[in-house]
Amino acid sequence: MPDFSSEITVKHIDSMGDDARIASAARVSTKGLDGDGGKVAGLVRALMREGHTSPFEHCVMTVSVEAPIFVAREWMRHRTQSYSEISARYTTLQPKFYRPNEDRPIVQTGKALDYHREEGTIRQVVVTEHRHKWTEEEAWKNYESMLSEGVANEVARNVLPVSVYTQFWATANLGNWFKFLTLRDAPNALFEIRQGAQQVDALIEELWPIAWRAFHDFNGKEEQ
Numbered sequence: 523m524p525d526f527s528s529e530i531t532v533k534h535i536d537s538m539g540d541d542a543r544i545a546s547a548a549r550v551s552t553k554g555l556d557g558d559g560g561k562v563a564g565l566v567r568a569l570m571r572e573g574h575t576s577p578f579e580h581c582v583m584t585v586s587v588e589a590p591i592f593v594a595r596e597w598m599r600h601r602t603q604s605y606s607e608i609s610a611r612y613t614t615l616q617p618k619f620y621r622p623n624e625d626r627p628i629v630q631t632g633k634a635l636d637y638h639r640e641e642g643t644i645r646q647v648v649v650t651e652h653r654h655k656w657t658e659e660e661a662w663k664n665y666e667s668m669l670s671e672g673v674a675n676e677v678a679r680n681v682l683p684v685s686v687y688t689q690f691w692a693t694a695n696l697g698n699w700f701k702f703l704t705l706r707d708a709p710n711a712l713f714e715i716r717q718g719a720q721q722v723d724a725l726i727e728e729l730w731p732i733a734w735r736a737f738h739d740f741n742g743k744e745e746q
């Protein structure tokens with residue numbers, strides 16, 4: 523039987539550069555190649571405030587992501603990230619499907635780009651749970667049945683819904699991670715991609731605390 527999860531998982535794989543690297547990259551403009559050293563915090567904050575973004579592009583982070591396909595589709599619209607994803611042609615997928623938990627509001631009111639989410643009635647919650655379970659179990663049975671008949675992975679996977687989990691690496695420079703966060707850690711972003719974006723945000727806070735603070739101070743977000 524398939525597994526069900528409501529989690530989006532983002533893990534740090536590797537990164538390059540720190541807050542001092544951002545300041546050093548900026549100093550190339552006034553001091554040439556010997557411009558290393560000097561104070562970091564004030565300069566990094568000024569760069570962020572003034573939208574002088576290139577120095578942030580000299581830092582890079584790679585993360586691994588485990589998320590349902592409907593989240594991966596939105597994530598991969600960000601063309602400035604580089605991706606490597608598990609192949610459903612060369613491998614048999616894991617029997618793992620997304621299912622909204624009780625924290626995930628399931629009703630939408632208002633208009634596109636300005637709608638609100640609401641909890642839903644008990645009936646709506648039960649129908650949502652039941653339809654996910656039924657569809658995912660049936661789909662997995664059909665997938666396995668075709669594989670057991672010798673049908674290729676790349677054909678059998680056609681019957682799986684977008685709630686099946688996929689796995690990928692994403693690499694971007696810090697400037698583009700901030701652009702990603704502006705769009706995806708926002709109230710109007712898809713609930714599930716926001717869960718992933720918040721984990722990216724936490725990794726950036728750990729790796730580039732000064733740049734992270736400046737990003738939040740100058741992007742209209744409240745102090746956290």
Ligand SMILES: Cc1cc2nc3c(=O)[nH]c(=O)nc-3n(C[C@H](O)[C@H](O)[C@H](O)COP(=O)(O)OP(=O)(O)OC[C@H]3O[C@@H](n4cnc5c(N)ncnc54)[C@H](O)[C@@H]3O)c2cc1C
Pocket residue numbers: 599600601602603698701705706710711712
């Ligand atoms: C709330 C929300 C709703 C959305 N709804 C829809 C929808 O209904 N349908 C839909 O198709 N998409 C939708 N999107 C996706 C959206 O249109 C973008 O494709 C996605 O957010 C990637 O953003 P980006 O282009 O800024 O990112 P990236 O691709 O990472 O690009 C970063 C920046 O690089 C520059 N850039 C990159 N490539 C180009 C290029 N080819 N030409 C010019 N500049 C470029 C731009 O300045 C861009 O902002 C939605 C996104 C959000 C956040």
